[in-house]
Amino acid sequence: xxxxxxxxxxxxxxxxxxxxxxxxxxxxxxxxxxxxxxxxxxxxxxxxxxxxxxxxxxxxxxxxxxxxxxxxxxxx
Amino acid sequence: xxxxxxxxxxxxxxxxxxxxxxxxxxxxxxxxxxxxxxxxxxxxxxxxxxxxxxxxxxxxxxxxxxxxxxxxxxxxxxxxxxxxxxxxxxxxxxxxxxxxxxxxxxxxxxxxxxxxxxxxxxxxxxxxxxxxxxxxxxxxxxxxxxxxxxxxxxxxxxxxxxxxxxxxxxxxxxxxxxxxxxxxxxxxxxxxxxxxxxxxxxxxxxxxxxxxxxxxxxxxxxxxxxxxxxxxxxxxxxxxxxxxxxxxxxxxxxxxxxxxxxxxxxxxxxxxxxxxxxxxxxxxxxxxxxxxxxxxxxxxxxxxxxxxxxxxxxxxxxxxxxxxxxxxxxxxxxxxxxxxxxxxxxxxxxxxxxxxxxxx
Numbered sequence: 001x002x003x004x005x006x007x008x009x010x011x012x013x014x015x016x017x018x019x020x021x022x023x024x025x026x027x028x029x030x031x032x033x034x035x036x037x038x039x040x041x042x043x044x045x046x047x048x049x050x051x052x053x054x055x056x057x058x059x060x061x062x063x064x065x066x067x068x069x070x071x072x073x074x075x076x
Numbered sequence: 077x078x079x080x081x082x083x084x085x086x087x088x089x090x091x092x093x094x095x096x097x098x099x100x101x102x103x104x105x106x107x108x109x110x111x112x113x114x115x116x117x118x119x120x121x122x123x124x125x126x127x128x129x130x131x132x133x134x135x136x137x138x139x140x141x142x143x144x145x146x147x148x149x150x151x152x153x154x155x156x157x158x159x160x161x162x163x164x165x166x167x168x169x170x171x172x173x174x175x176x177x178x179x180x181x182x183x184x185x186x187x188x189x190x191x192x193x194x195x196x197x198x199x200x201x202x203x204x205x206x207x208x209x210x211x212x213x214x215x216x217x218x219x220x221x222x223x224x225x226x227x228x229x230x231x232x233x234x235x236x237x238x239x240x241x242x243x244x245x246x247x248x249x250x251x252x253x254x255x256x257x258x259x260x261x262x263x264x265x266x267x268x269x270x271x272x273x274x275x276x277x278x279x280x281x282x283x284x285x286x287x288x289x290x291x292x293x294x295x296x297x298x299x300x301x302x303x304x305x306x307x308x309x310x311x312x313x314x315x316x317x318x319x320x321x322x323x324x325x326x327x328x329x330x331x332x333x334x335x336x337x338x339x340x341x342x343x344x345x346x347x348x349x350x351x352x353x354x355x356x357x358x359x360x361x362x363x364x365x366x367x368x369x370x371x372x373x374x375x376x377x378x379x380x381x382x383x384x385x386x387x388x389x390x391x392x393x394x395x396x397x398x399x400x401x402x403x404x405x406x407x408x409x410x411x412x413x414x415x416x417x418x419x420x421x422x423x424x425x426x427x428x429x430x431x432x433x434x435x436x
Contacts, residue, residue, distance in 0.1 A: 048190030059316035070088035
């Protein structure tokens with residue numbers, strides 16, 4: 001039940017949105033996140049509901065941190 | 077995001093963990109079926125030193141669903157109501173049988189993927205009465221709150237079996253023999269409840285806790301942070317999704333719809349403040365009130381005879397310690413609750429390999 005699917009928001013329709021993942025489009029509920037959502041955002045979807053918005057900047061920062069911790073170069 | 081599966085980073089993290097660990101023994105527990113999936117699928121136990129023990133805690137909602145609540149769903153199904161539930165629940169056997177048994181006997185039990193589908197079906201078939209058997213942790217409970225606030229039709233109600241994750245960890249830690257050096261907190265549950273919900277584990281129990289995502293690099297980084305920690309701390313490794321305060325909108329909606337009280341966890345017993353129950357003002361959607369169904373747990377009959385699930389969900393045994401694992405109990409014919417769900421530790425071990433063989 002906690003298996004999440006990251007999806008990109010294509011169109012917002014009130015409490016719902018059309019979102020896409022791996023080329024598949026489906027309608028999801030954005031009721032739980034709608035205050036902060038805009039088209040083009042990536043959301044984590046559980047059982048048809050977006051539960052949070054993914055922040056690309058934070059993801060890159062985590063990867064940077066990992067590279068620092070393991071002394072890995074900056075490539076990739 | 078490919079960086080989170082980068083094999084070079086995985087190799088570097090492994091090396092770093094080995095160097096930091098030295099000759100110490102460390103016990104780290106996670107509480108999420110998806111973390112167990114990552115750990116087993118990527119054979120992380122196999123690549124890490126044996127002194128570093130990765131324990132699966134009570135992180136599978138199907139596994140810990142109370143038998144008597146499954147019994148309530150079966151009773152309602154046999155009375156002629158339509159039960160809607162997630163597919164994983166169908167084969168969950170209890171002393172009352174399973175929902176699959178009820179369906180085989182002619183009851184109307186249907187599998188849905190999303191609570192949204194449940195509402196859609198109820199609106200389409202106005203003459204039938206529908207009960208959604210609502211199991212799950214906070215990730216599922218938040219959608220249910222939103223569903224209730226969007227006013228479902230009158231022929232629809234829910235049988236709640238929704239749980240809060242972190243109180244189960246408090247519960248395990250009440251046992252003085254249960255020692256832990258680190259907790260990997262579930263990333264998606266924490267998206268709802270926030271990293272703040274785990275703050276008491278370093279503060280009160282002195283256990284470093286890392287909120288982590290589900291890629292192998294996320295889990296290894298969490299392990300490295302725990303291994304490195306000089307003093308107990310809380311760390312949010314999954315910042316790309318989890319905020320310290322959580323999803324405040326979802327939390328406010330859940331607070332409006334549910335009240336929190338004690339709940340029965342299969343294999344564990346009563347866990348204080350771990351259950352979500354519909355508030356009085358939503359009682360028209362409460363299947364227990366609407367149809368007068370109310371069962372009690374029976375500690376003697378909680379787990380099927382010979383099954384080790386009570387030990388497995390509490391991190392006291394590995395699936396391979398159970399004599400039934402892989403012979404009498406398989407995903408095709410699950411005997412105990414930990415083999416039923418894709419998030420169950422036994423099913424994950426059965427599908428992705430015997431971890432002990434993967435050890436060096």
